[in-house]
Amino acid sequence: MKKSNLSPFSLSFKDVESFFNLDKIKQLYGIHKNLTWEDIKILVKIAKFRRYRNKSYVIEAGEKNTNVFFIFKGLVRSYKVNEKGDEITVSLYRENQFFLSAECHLYQNKSSFYFECLEPTFACFADVTKIQEILSRDKKVDETREFVSLKIFQQNYERINSFVLLTPEERYLDFVEKNPDLNQRVPNKYIANVLGVTPVSLSRIRKRLAMKKE
Numbered sequence: 001m002k003k004s005n006l007s008p009f010s011l012s013f014k015d016v017e018s019f020f021n022l023d024k025i026k027q028l029y030g031i032h033k034n035l036t037w038e039d040i041k042i043l044v045k046i047a048k049f050r051r052y053r054n055k056s057y058v059i060e061a062g063e064k065n066t067n068v069f070f071i072f073k074g075l076v077r078s079y080k081v082n083e084k085g086d087e088i089t090v091s092l093y094r095e096n097q098f099f100l101s102a103e104c105h106l107y108q109n110k111s112s113f114y115f116e117c118l119e120p121t122f123a124c125f126a127d128v129t130k131i132q133e134i135l136s137r138d139k140k141v142d143e144t145r146e147f148v149s150l151k152i153f154q155q156n157y158e159r160i161n162s163f164v165l166l167t168p169e170e171r172y173l174d175f176v177e178k179n180p181d182l183n184q185r186v187p188n189k190y191i192a193n194v195l196g197v198t199p200v201s202l203s204r205i206r207k208r209l210a211m212k213k214e
Contacts, residue, residue, distance in 0.1 A: 046130050052121040059101055059115040064108075067125040068100045074121025075182075077190055078113045089193035091159075092118075092186060094179070100128075118186060168197045172205050 052058060058076055059065045069076075076093040090113065093099040101111040105128060162171050172195055176183065182191070192202040 043126065043131065047124045047126045049122070049124045052117045052123065054117055054120050056117050057114060058117065058121075058123070059111055059113070061112055061114050062110050064104050064110045065101050066104050066128050068098060068128055068131065069123050069125045070098050071095055072122045072124065074123065075118040075185055076115055076121060076123075077118055077186075078115050079190075079193075080113050089190040092179070092182065092190070092194060094182070118190075163196055168195060168201060169205050169208070171195045172197075172202070173209075 052074070058069060061081070071093055073095055076099065077089050078091045078093070078099070079087045079089045081087055091099075099115065101113065101115070103109045103111050103113070162174060166174065175191070175195060188202055189199050192199045195202065197205070
């Protein structure tokens, strides 16, 4: 099994402030406009930081992991192994995005998904129970949790909705619009999985779109 052998570590608030783009996070997640660095300090105190090697796991199938993760730099894919032994990529997570194991959080089950780094990745994480204890004492930060939770729910809803309403070509165009650099960072077979098509179909879609531009 692939494992990260880099131990988690703590960082000072000043170090975190130097690479954490609070304005960007507010924009992406619709977070409370009045949220300040002083509010975030309480979460930084319980957070752990880790550098993951390329191809190492953040979460493995069969593991019960109740942490919430945030990516500062890097790329993570979640995938499941089907009965044929094939890896089916479900989601891709990149810089300034949160992710977690829904099975562990919602149902207290072990994860049936692997969360694997596709690049060297720098992330922070904290146990959801500790986060909830802190949030219960701070209304403004608790509202931030609600904003983030709703955003994650919205992203999952939009993904399901796209499979119902959009053609494979439209799903690809939407993917490229929202993730303009991932075509260069992610292998085609993983992108094809996320879009619900075969790698051959993905290649045909790209060729068809290229012909339209000529």
